[in-house]
Amino acid sequence: xxxxLAMIWAEGFLDRVAAERLAKELGLRIEGAVKxxxxxxxxxxxxxxxxxxxxxxxxxFALADHDGVxxxxxxxxxxxxxxxxxxxxxxxxxxxxxWLMADHESLGExxxxxxxxxxxxxxxxxxxxxxxxxxxxxxSKPAIRAGMAPKAGHSTNRGPEYTLIMEQFVRQxxxxxxxxxxxxxxxxxxxxxxxxxx
Amino acid sequence: MRRIPRQASEPMRFTSLKLxxxxxxxxxxxxxxxxxxxxxxxxxxxxxxxxxxxxxxxxTTEGGGLAKAVSLREGMSKLRSLHATVNSAVEITVGMxxxxxxxxxxxxxxxxxxxxxxxxxxxxxTVERDGNTLLTRPSRxxxxxxxxxxxxxxxxxxxxxxxxxxxELFRSIRFMNLVPQLIREGQSSPxxxxxxDPLGRxxxxxxRQCKRGLRSSRLKAIERVLRSVVPNFEELRLETDxxxxxxxxxxxxxWRTNAVRQRESQFSDGTLRLIAMLWALQEDAGPLxxxxxxxxxxxxxxxxxxxxxxxxxxxGSGRQVFITTxxxxxxxxxxIAPEELLLILPARRGGSxxxxxxxxxxxxxxxxxxxxxxxxxxxxxxxxxxxxxxxPA
Ligand SMILES: Nc1ncnc2c1ncn2[C@@H]1O[C@H](COP(=O)(O)OP(=O)(O)O)[C@@H](O)[C@H]1O
Ligand SMILES: [Mg+2]
Numbered sequence: 345x346x347x348x349l350a351m352i353w354a355e356g357f358l359d360r361v362a363a364e365r366l367a368k369e370l371g372l373r374i375e376g377a378v379k380x381x382x383x384x385x386x387x388x389x390x391x392x393x394x395x396x397x398x399x400x401x402x403x404x405f406a407l408a409d410h411d412g413v414x415x416x417x418x419x420x421x422x423x424x425x426x427x428x429x430x431x432x433x434x435x436x437x438x439x440x441x442x443w444l445m446a447d448h449e450s451l452g453e454x455x456x457x458x459x460x461x462x463x464x465x466x467x468x469x470x471x472x473x474x475x476x477x478x479x480x481x482x483x484s485k486p487a488i489r490a491g492m493a494p495k496a497g498h499s500t501n502r503g504p505e506y507t508l509i510m511e512q513f514v515r516q517x518x519x520x521x522x523x524x525x526x527x528x529x530x531x532x533x534x535x536x537x538x539x540x541x542x
Numbered sequence: 543m544r545r546i547p548r549q550a551s552e553p554m555r556f557t558s559l560k561l562x563x564x565x566x567x568x569x570x571x572x573x574x575x576x577x578x579x580x581x582x583x584x585x586x587x588x589x590x591x592x593x594x595x596x597x598x599x600x601x602t603t604e605g606g607g608l609a610k611a612v613s614l615r616e617g618m619s620k621l622r623s624l625h626a627t628v629n630s631a632v633e634i635t636v637g638m639x640x641x642x643x644x645x646x647x648x649x650x651x652x653x654x655x656x657x658x659x660x661x662x663x664x665x666x667x668t669v670e671r672d673g674n675t676l677l678t679r680p681s682r683x684x685x686x687x688x689x690x691x692x693x694x695x696x697x698x699x700x701x702x703x704x705x706x707x708x709x710e711l712f713r714s715i716r717f718m719n720l721v722p723q724l725i726r727e728g729q730s731s732p733x734x735x736x737x738x739d740p741l742g743r744x745x746x747x748x749x750r751q752c753k754r755g756l757r758s759s760r761l762k763a764i765e766r767v768l769r770s771v772v773p774n775f776e777e778l779r780l781e782t783d784x785x786x787x788x789x790x791x792x793x794x795x796x797w798r799t800n801a802v803r804q805r806e807s808q809f810s811d812g813t814l815r816l817i818a819m820l821w822a823l824q825e826d827a828g829p830l831x832x833x834x835x836x837x838x839x840x841x842x843x844x845x846x847x848x849x850x851x852x853x854x855x856x857x858g859s860g861r862q863v864f865i866t867t868x869x870x871x872x873x874x875x876x877x878i879a880p881e882e883l884l885l886i887l888p889a890r891r892g893g894s895x896x897x898x899x900x901x902x903x904x905x906x907x908x909x910x911x912x913x914x915x916x917x918x919x920x921x922x923x924x925x926x927x928x929x930x931x932x933x934p935a
Contacts, residue, residue, distance in 0.1 A: 382914075500878070
């Protein structure tokens with residue numbers, strides 16, 4: 345019998361959706377709350393609580409972007425030192441988008457962009473979200489271009505339907521195992537989840 | 543998927559707003575996007591802001607007009623700002639754009655002739671198209687017969703011939719503040735026209751009256767949204783009961799039986815409100831005013847609301863949408879641009895002022911780098927922050 349996940353604690357909306365997808369792919373049942381922090385600050389702020397909860401209720405999968413964590417090195421080290429073994433804390437290298445872009449085939453087809461344009465080593469891309477948005481802006485499908493890329497004159501780094509479009513991708517098309525072949529950090533996350541739930 | 547081509551149906555919309563002495567706003571001068579979020583704490587003036595557009599609607603609607611629009615708001619003393627110079631006139635100026643690119647400007651200044659009078663008289667009324675003046679009042683006729691200044695040209699069919707589009711835009715403004723209980727009872731209030739009942743009581747009737755092909759493509763779009771947020775949701779249909787009354791029916795995939803069906807009487811408040819809103823978003827109509835849609839929508843909808851609105855605008859008629867909200871969930875979508883966000887903050891000399899978030903360089907840069915409106919802009923409107931600046935100098 346695999347151990348189920350008690351809870352998922354994610355940095356943002358899309359991280360949460362991806363964490364759920366990973367659990368599903370690994371055949372892990374989720375028994376309790378699936379929640380996101382709506383931002384990195386709150387994620388770290390409440391991580392201790394989830395750490396304590398893990399001690400009581402079992403596996404907690406916590407997922408955040410690695411972005412900016414380097415400068416928070418000491419803070420992170422302190423958190424990790426006191427980490428309970430049932431808190432599985434994973435950081436996608438740079439951003440979650442590297443994990444998603446690592447599945448060239450599904451994402452290329454979904455966004456209608458030639459897979460050959462995707463980065464071979466997504467974990468090494470400095471600004472994965474920007475890379476993804478720039479790729480989507482070249483889509484042959486107008487709905488993808490309009491939804492993923494910022495409107496002319498708008499000071500955002502993504503389009504107005506980014507959330508919905510990427511959510512659907514993660515839920516229905518993303519193949520984490522295939523993506524893990526190109527993203528070592530995703531592979532490590534899968535290995536850690538497998539080991540903890542064994 | 544069938545899509546209605548965008549260019550053909552993209553309606554006329556508002557591009558700017560200027561106000562003087564309107565409720566708790568002494569002065570406003572802002573651009574307006576296709577999708578506008580208005581954020582501010584309680585009693586900061588979010589409803590007062592939407593009220594401007596409702597006023598324009600009341601000005602031009604059947605049985606409306608200037609006198610009526612003012613009296614519905616309990617007279618000039620309630621309309622003009624307590625923070626402006628004593629008894630200053632109220633001014634509303636809107637900029638508009640047609641799909642063809644033609645631009646319009648409508649300006650209205652009105653006041654009472656004396657502090658004790660309840661008469662409302664026009665001080666200025668002008669209309670411009672592409673910078674050319676089509677109307678200037680007071681005209682010579684007005685000077686000869688000052689009683690004419692009780693009625694705006696825009697409210698009179700005989701006088702608004704050259705700028706009928708503007709009158710029609712105003713009339714097509716719709717305010718939405720749904721009360722689910724009332725949709726269920728399906729009772730429509732007698733004075734309202736279809737699509738004008740702010741309480742959404744006539745939703746079912748409106749859906750029924752819609753042409754078949756259009757109706758099913760709109761219900762399909764709503765179905766796609768519901769599928770993405772409601773577990774096991776299958777289909778949404780319009781049915782008629784034995785007495786000929788319309789009903790919404792939904793089907794769920796159930797783990798035991800094959801399908802479970804429900805009628806609107808069993809829907810949750812949130813579901814009904816969502817359906818009514820998604821329907822309205824697709825209507826080929828004028829600007830839609832949504833007052834705090836978070837009140838009975840599920841969290842699952844709130845975090846996707848901004849994107850759903852953008853999607854419905856793109857797939858549907860492209861009607862302009864104004865949303866007042868304090869929901870952090872709604873504002874946590876980084877796809878919202880600072881150009882679409884209006885912040886209400888206390889003004890130096892009392893009352894409130896309203897500015898696009900893009901006018902605050904720090905907010906604009908933070909949002910450009912990927913911070914959300916909830917992170918970069920909303921904290922500025924928090925009450926404790928406001929106190930620091932809020933006291934009159
Ligand atoms: N004519 C006026 N002059 C100044 N302030 C006004 C006027 N009319 C209403 N207000 C103020 O506007 C505020 C209410 O604004 P409202 O739009 O209802 O707020 P919100 O919708 O943001 O909660 C109240 O503080 C009220 O005193
Ligand atoms: Mg209000």
